[in-house]
Amino acid sequence: MSVLDIAKGMGVTLGHLFKKPVTVRYPDEPVDIKPRFRGRHHLLRHPSGLEKCIGCSLCAAACPAYAIYVEAAENDPNDPTSPGERYAKIYEINMLRCIFCGMCEEACPTGAIVLGHEFELADFRYPDFVYGKEDMLVGTKGSKWQRREAQAKNEDVKLGFKAGPRPELEGVDY
Amino acid sequence: MKVKVNDAELELKAGTSAIDAIFAAGYDVPYFCSQEYMSPIGACRMCLAKIGAPRKDRDSGEWIIDEQTGEPKIFFFPNLMASCTTAIMEGMVIDTLSKEVKDAQNGMIEFTLVNHPLDCPTCDKGGACELQDRAYEYGAGQSRFVFDKRHQEKHHALSELITLDRERCIHCKRCVRYFEEIPGDEVLDFIERGVHSYIGTLEDGLPSNFTGNITDFCPVGALLDSTSRFRGRNWEYDHTRSSCLDCAVGCAITIDARTGRIERIKAARNTQVNNDWICDGGRFGHEYVDADERLKTPLIRRDGKLTPSTWEEAAAFINDKLADLGAKETGIILRADATLEEGVAAKALAAQLETGQLDHFPRLAASVIPQGVRATLNDVATSDAILVLGDVSEEAPIVDLRIKEALKGVTPPELMPHGVPLADLRLKERMPRQREILTVASPYRCDLMKHAGSTLTYPAGTEVELLASLLQAANGEGEISEEAAMRLGSSPEQLNDLLKRLSGAKNPVIIYGAFVLAASEASNAVQALAKAVGAKLLAIGPMANSYGLEALAVLPSHARYSVQEMLRGSAKALIVSGLDVAKDAEAAKALKELELLVVHDSFANATTELAHVVLPAKTAYEKEGTVVNLEGRYLPLKPAPVENGQSEDFCGLVKFLGETMGTRLEGRSVRSARRLLKKRLQLDLSELSEEGYLSPAKAKAASKFKLKESYELEGNLLLTPSMIRHEQLSRNAHLHAVYGDAALRLNPADAVAQDLNDGDVVAFELQGIERQAVIKRSEAVPVGLMLLPALPEQPAALLWLEPTKLIKAAVAEVLA
Incomplete structure (x- = not known):
């Protein structure tokens, strides 16, 4: 190895010293996420406010990890939860089992379930990884733990990412 | 060809x-x-x-x-x-x-789908839908129909049990044909014509006891079971093929369970027993299994309160108490729908406790195993002369269907390589029925009489006289007198015709139920009559395994040890399985005196109130085992995955008790019981086929029947068997909505005399048991008779009840 080689190597290092860094100071700074990133699921609503999910269980059938459990019930015609006769009374996803493959999204006949951008799902207890409807419906921001933390500190949920728009995520506000 | x-x-x-x-x-x-x-x-x-x-x-x-x-x-x-x-x-x-055929099939699928809404994701049939499958296999995969589809009513409740979606109907006419051809109740038909036609009924509801079957074979999701509406998708259910234990027929059923709950029951095929049909009582009567109040842990009474415990503790507690008692002081009572394996376990436990006080209940006076030539259900379906004594439509509904099959005069189809023929060309729409081959005799006008050529409404309690006079004439020992026939509500011509028909037939069958079995003389008489006319016999026992438990001799060693005696103080300790014996006030008094009362049941009731130990029991849907149906056919029972906590069947109870006693009792598990039964029956019950095994008939000499001057069978209230299980009706919400509370049926004339109106609730005491019933006026009941559904604790019988004791519940409350 000659002195010249060392100088060349140091040159590369010096060159990078003056470039804009690639690393992000997460969690103090938000991460950039690609629009088609597959994170935590969102359950969407129609513009009328009705849930898109009709409780058909096709997502559960498509799920390769058996992470989804759906129990349907009949809509009250005077106060429907979703259009049509059927809605999901219980909708649960076990986030520990989920492999974020997006098959549920593909199987969904109404586009009710879409994998969003949230990825900060770490938590402390097993039961906290089972996300119910209230944890996934549009309007709920952040993972269970983030929401607990925000409530304890009386702050807004702070998400650790920036994301580009994605048309499927209708009504989801990051 | x-x-x-x-x-x-x-x-x-x-x-x-x-x-x-x-x-x-x-x-x-x-x-x-x-x-x-x-x-x-x-x-x-x-x-x-x-x-x-x-x-x-x-x-x-x-x-x-x-x-x-x-x-x-x-x-x-x-x-x-x-x-x-x-x-x-x-x-x-x-x-x-060929392409021509494929194109035609493709085109027909397209036509069928033109007016079929594609709401498969919300349709309960999705995943098990014939149209879905066929469209996938034979359809083009794409729709060219861009116009508006036909719109009709989406959820029309045909009854509380069945929901009709008229948009989905493809007009195959299966349901319409079914009602006319199988149960013979024409309650559905097409209304309007062409594209406007829809399935409908004239009256409200579907007045038939076999409505649920239409949900099984509807090729689309037009007719659906309301009890399982939106409860799960077809691929999510665990399917368990088992046998129904609601009556003595033992129909094949498929239990569909999901996440530990029974969501629905469908009929399964048993070509020897129920073909493809089951009754509504068996199909919709499962909701009680998932009731919240189900007992799931053993309970031991400590300081006067039942406290949760474990099986081991409970067994130790029982063992301590039993150790103080001598031989012959413990009684064991099984419900008559316990499996053979449970019967073996009960016998082993009785032997261990050195007691002869062992019995099953309800058990009527006469044996349910006919002494004579036994008829199978296929014999009934191919018979050319049938005499029915009693109300089979309520007692064993499928027997009713098999009789109607015989009326068509078409023998059961021969099996083909692919099973039962899909299109039996001998069967026609609106076939003429040979009503004349059927004679129905009952103390009141029952449903089957609509289909009978000859009907006979005899005064309740005169079964023996009726059979005795028939027997006398059959043996040529004397003509039937005008007077005697009149007393039986008949005429000499009718009775002679009946005899001629029975003895002239090639394959005559006599079917009799609880009303005959309630008196051993009547049972002897019917067996003698069958022998005289060469008829086969089908006896309908009170419960699913009455035949099996009797054949296994789960019986007291002496008449003084029967259930009635055990409940009147012959035992010092009692183990009761599945029966609410304390309903009877007098029995309850005796139960309070017991040293030990162990109750093995699925729900809390009056008996568990008095029990020292309560053990959670499995229901009929959760047991593994074998039952013997009314023909003498061994039928398998498979457990459905139901969340039942620590529930055990009687074998489990015997296992835990045996362990604390330090012995390994026969019947401590289903396997151990089957080992014993294999030796006894030369039959491996663990390898029983789905269609069961018909036990070879043992020819027994019929008991002699001697005519006596008079028979003391009198009363004005007849406890009648019924298709639905009244003891669980309050927990079966859907069935309850259709059938209502237990009804006290009486003739309108009597009702007027007692000032009782339809819908009045009356409370009264019957043989020590507090009963409550809704008054229902009915022309089908003769004057002077009242009908009340029997209970497991109060089986079919003729009793006295002073009409003045019928107190309207509202009044009773005021009096109280």
Whole structure:
């Protein structure tokens, strides 16, 4: 190895010293996420406010990890939860089992379930990884733990990412 | 007859339909309207095939020969034929694979789908839908129909049990045909014509006891079981094939469970027993299993309160108490729908405790095993003279259907390589029925009488007299007098006709139920009568395994140890399984005196209130085991995955007790019980086929019947068997909505005399048991008689009840 080689190597290092860094100071700074990133699921609503999910269980059938459990019930015609006769009374996803493959999204006949951008799902207890409807419906921001933390500190949920728009995520506000 | 299907040559019986030839050859055509055991009508036009046959020359009578091949020339029908309504002919050629046929099938699927809403994701049939499957297999995969589809009512409740979606209906007419052909209750029909036609009923609800079957065979999601509405998708259910234990028939059922709950019950096929049908009581009567108040842990009474415990602690507690008692002081009572294996366990436990106080209940006075030639249900269906004594439609509903099958005069179909023929061409829509072969005798006008050629309403309690006078005449020991016949509500001509018909028939069958079994003399008389006229006998026992438990001799060692005696103080300790014996106020008094009362049940009741130990029991749907039905057929029971906590069957109870006693009792598990039964029966019950095994009949000499001057069977209140289980009715919400509370039926004239109106709730005491019933005026009940549904604790019998004791509940409350 000659002195010249060392100088060349140091040159590369010096060159990078003056470039804009690639690393992000997460969690103090938000991460950039690609629009088609597959994170935590969102359950969407129609513009009328009705849930898109009709409780058909096709997502559960498509799920390769058996992470989804759906129990349907009949809509009250005077106060429907979703259009049509059927809605999901219980909708649960076990986030520990989920492999974020997006098959549920593909199987969904109404586009009710879409994998969003949230990825900060770490938590402390097993039961906290089972996300119910209230944890996934549009309007709920952040993972269970983030929401607990925000409530304890009386702050807004702070998400650790920036994301580009994605048309499927209708009504989801990051 | 030689038939060629595509490339397969077959030899089939004349009269076979082309669709069966196709399936027998291993090929497939789509179909929606054809249905096993029902008439083929060719309504859906899906089973189109190109069909041809050789022709004979009119002059010479020789086959017309194709000059090119030298073979008989095949003349094809000008159009494609519906193969379900086409009978095969000698040398017929059937083509199901050509492009012409495929295009036609494809086109028919498209037509069918034109007005079918594609709401498969919300449809309960999705995943088990014939239209879905056939559209996938034979359809084009794409719709060209861009216009508005037909819109009709989406959820029309035909009854509380069945929901009709008129948009989904594809007009196959299966349900309409079913009601006319199988139960003979014409309650459904098409209304309007063409594209506007829909299924409907004139009255509210479906007045039939067999409505649920239409949900099984509806090829689309038009007719659906309301109890399982939106409870799960078809691929999510665990299917368990088992046997129904609601009556003595033991129909094959499929239990569909999900996440530890029974969501629905469907009929399964047993060609020997129930064909494809089950009654509504068996189908919809499962909701109680998932009730919240189900007992799931053993309870021990400590300081006067039942406290949760474990099986081991409970067994130790029982063992301590039993150790202080001597031999013969413990009584064991099993419910008569306990399995054979549980019977073995109970016998082993009784032997261990050195007690002869062992019995099953309800057990009527006479044996449920007929002494004489036993009839099978297929014998009933092929019989040419049937005498029914009692109300079979309520006692064993499927027997009622098999009798109606006999009225059609068509023998059960022979099985083909693919099973029951899809289109039995002998069956027709609105077939003439040979009503004259059926005689129904009952103390009141029962449902089956509508279908009988000859009906006889005898005064309740005169079964023996009726049978005795028939027997006398049959043996040529004397004519039936005008006076005697009048007293029996009949005429000498009718009774003589009946005898002539029975003795003249090739395969006569006498079917009798609880009203005859309630008196051993009546039972002896019916057996003697059967012998005299050469008839086969079918006795309907009070419960699912009455036959088996009696054959296994789960009986007291002495008459003074029967259940009635055990409940009157003959035992110092009692183990009661599945019965609420403390309903009876007098029994409750005796139960309070007991050193130990162990109750093995699924729900808290009056008996558990008094119990020292309460053990959670499995229901009929959760047990593994074997039962013997009314024909003497061993039928398998398989456990459905139901969340039942620590529930155990009686074998489990015996296992835990045996362990604390330090012995290994026979019947400590189903396997151990079956080992013993294998030695005894030369039959391995763990390898029992789905259709069961008919035990060989043991010819026993019939007990002699001696005519006596009088029989003391009198009363004005008849406890009648019923299709629905009244003891669980309050937990079966859907059935309750249709059938309401237990009804006290009486003649309008009597009702007026007592100032009782329809819907009045009356409370009264009957043999120590507090009963409550809704008054229902009915012309079917003769004057002076009242009908009340029996309970397991209060089986069919004729009793006295002073009409003045019928106190309206509202008044009773005020009095209290």
